[in-house]
Amino acid sequence: MGTEDMQGTLPDQLKNLAPLYRKGEGILPQKGVPFVFDHRAMQEYPHIGIFGGSGSGKSFGMRVILEELMEKRIPTLIFDPHYEMSFNTPFEGMGEEAAKKYASNTEILTVGRETGVNFEDLTSDDLASLLKAAGGNFTEGMDNALKAIHRPKDSFISFSQKLDYCIRLAEKEEETRAEIRKNYGENSSFEKMIDNMARQAGHPSSLRGISWRLHRLNREGIFQKDISAILNALLRRRLTVIRGPIWLLTVFSAYLIRKLYGMRRDYIDALQRGEPPADKFPPFVIVTDEAHNFARKGTEFVSPARNIFREVAQEGRKYGVFLILATQRPALLDETITAQLNTKIIFRTVRASDIDVIREETDISGEEAGRLPYLPSGTAFVSSAIVGRTVSVRIRCARTQAPRSLNPFAELDRDFGGTDAEFFKVISEFLPLHFGQITLILSEIENALDRTVTVDEVQASLESLAAEGKLEKSEGPFGPTYQAVNE
Ligand SMILES: Nc1ncnc2c1ncn2[C@@H]1O[C@H](COP(=O)(O)OP(=O)(O)O)[C@@H](O)[C@H]1O
Ligand SMILES: [Mg+2]
Structure with missing residues (x-):
């Protein structure tokens, strides 16, 4: 940011790398000089922290980073407590190729369903x-x-x-x-x-x-289940997304990272000693949101994964294992780990205790810290040992987006109200209908609705239609009859 007037003098390979997005306006062309993060520098400055309050742009930024990791086919393990990290939906206004490519390079596994602990x-x-x-x-x-x-x-x-x-x-x-x-x-x-x-x-x-x-x-x-699906995915250099409720992910991650990190270490140590290594295992990146839940500071509650995250933070570089940790509460993240995050991307932060930690752990100035509560979503300071000073950036538009979650009220009409409306149409063909006739038409109703239904369900639907006044119900000695209104 602040380099917009240099746009005209940019060499071609730096043009249009980073289109931007603004709500209401859609996708906008790149403005100014793109800030390109050289992932190879992670060899020297390995780990990244992403800090910012709710809605500040962390998930969006993480998505952009993950897209870049996929472009480079870097094996990546991501813990996804929000079930938001899938890459098969193109960002509105973006082409479909990227989403197609990413979808086939992503493996999504749920703890307890496709993966687990041996x-x-x-x-x-x-x-x-x-x-x-x-x-x-x-x-x-x-x-x-x-x-x-x-x-x-x-x-x-x-x-x-x-x-x-x-x-x-x-x-x-x-x-x-x-x-x-x-x-x-x-x-x-x-x-x-x-x-x-x-x-x-x-x-x-x-x-x-x-x-x-x-x-x-x-x-x-x-x-x-076991972790074989995860091993396979990482060996094939895929983005491996692990889903589950957060409490289960924090437990599972402790076990999983210890295991994977151990495999990588054994492999590299054997190579370095000149022994034939037992199993090949690639370098990889570990990504998680809500990092303060995986590695919380303090002693009153020790997160199960804290020790292994610390170990990777301190020694991972030697083995090519890197961390990208996002949190809205940097003040709650284990300090040993925070100190090892060589690059910090800092989005809007309002809470004073978090700003204090950011000031201690980065080289942002007092003036910049003062702006933190007011940063628009998607705008951040990057404080990095790689660059050597703090720069202000706007994160490019993602090429993909989380599958849109339906507005819950639209969902009610589509998935709940809709069934009755559909049923009403089908049942209209059979009116007037006596309660005892339901069994006779059941298979026809099933065909028309394209799903199985029971007599009880049909009767319950008839009852609710009658209660809503959409059908007329008359009681007889052998049970009710339903008929169209005004018939
Ligand atoms: N780089 C960006 N460019 C444009 N809009 C953004 C950007 N980052 C975030 N936003 C907007 O802000 C919203 C919230 O961002 P999100 O990443 O979900 O926040 P967080 O994960 O920090 O809670 C997004 O849905 C999007 O509309
Ligand atoms: Mg988020």
Whole structure:
């Protein structure tokens, strides 16, 4: 920004790189000198922070960066708690090619549906952090109990069975012992093991605490899948989008990043030692919004992923693993990580505590900080070790957009009101209709509506049409008859 008058003297390759967008006006041509972020410089200055309040342009900016990463086919892992990162819808007024290309380079996976945790892989610490994040106050007692019971290579079944026996042993000893003996024989080593574990595990309330957290995670489907789809996508240099509710993503990310980062490190370390590496694994970028939920500052709540994010922030450069972290609350992001974000893109920020952190962590001037609360959406300061000083930029127009979410009132008419209207049209053909005749015309109604319906549904719809005054209902000795109004 501020370079508009140089537009005429720009060399051709710098023209029209960055069309702009303004609400109400649509897409506008590039103005001034584009600020081009050289991704290769990330080798030296690896990580990026994106800060700004709600509506300031973070998601939009992140989308633009992700589009560029896809252009370069850089393997990227993005956690998407808002279910907004898909790239198959062209931005209005933009051509379709980009969206087509990006769509085929994107893999969208939902935790618990297409991806999850391989239980056998979990260390006791991994499992503890999963359970911690599953909610509530995870006590020291639970941590001890978990470590008494969990063994390396435990499956979900073997672990939950041991847990269950320990709980029941405390509650109904005779019955439980009898069951164990029936299944494993008198004096079995299994019984001795359970006895031992139950003794070490302490109070059964700790065990029950573990049990409900374990089943909460299991209900999400997290233990039914593994990360092979993610590995495949990254190896094929795709943008890999991981979706899920935020609490589950923060847990899953801890496990996943530790795993992927470990694979990359093993690969590079083996290469450097001159050994044949076991498995090839590419450099990659990790992106997330709501980063303060993944790596929160302070000690009262330790985010499960904080340590691994810290490790990547401090050492990732060596292995070609880079972070792009967006948050609306930089004041809540772990300081060790914030300090490692060599490039910071700062959008509109209003909250004083966040502005204070931005001032401490960047070289923006007091005058620039004073402008932060008033920046229009899509305008930002870039404070970067790569550039060496703060520059003001406007983020280019994205080539794609999140699939438009329907206005909820339009949705009501389309998806809820509409069914009745459609049904009304179909049912009109069969009027007057006696209640007992519904079964006879059911298949015809199904054909006309192109979906299956039950007698109950048809009657319920008839009832609501009658209640709205769109049909006339008359009660007879053998049930109601419905007919057209004024017939
Ligand atoms: N670079 C930009 N150019 C034009 N409009 C933008 C730009 N960035 C954001 N906007 C506008 O601001 C709105 C909010 O941006 P968004 O990225 O969703 O905010 P955030 O993620 O920070 O809450 C967008 O829907 C868009 O209308
Ligand atoms: Mg957003």
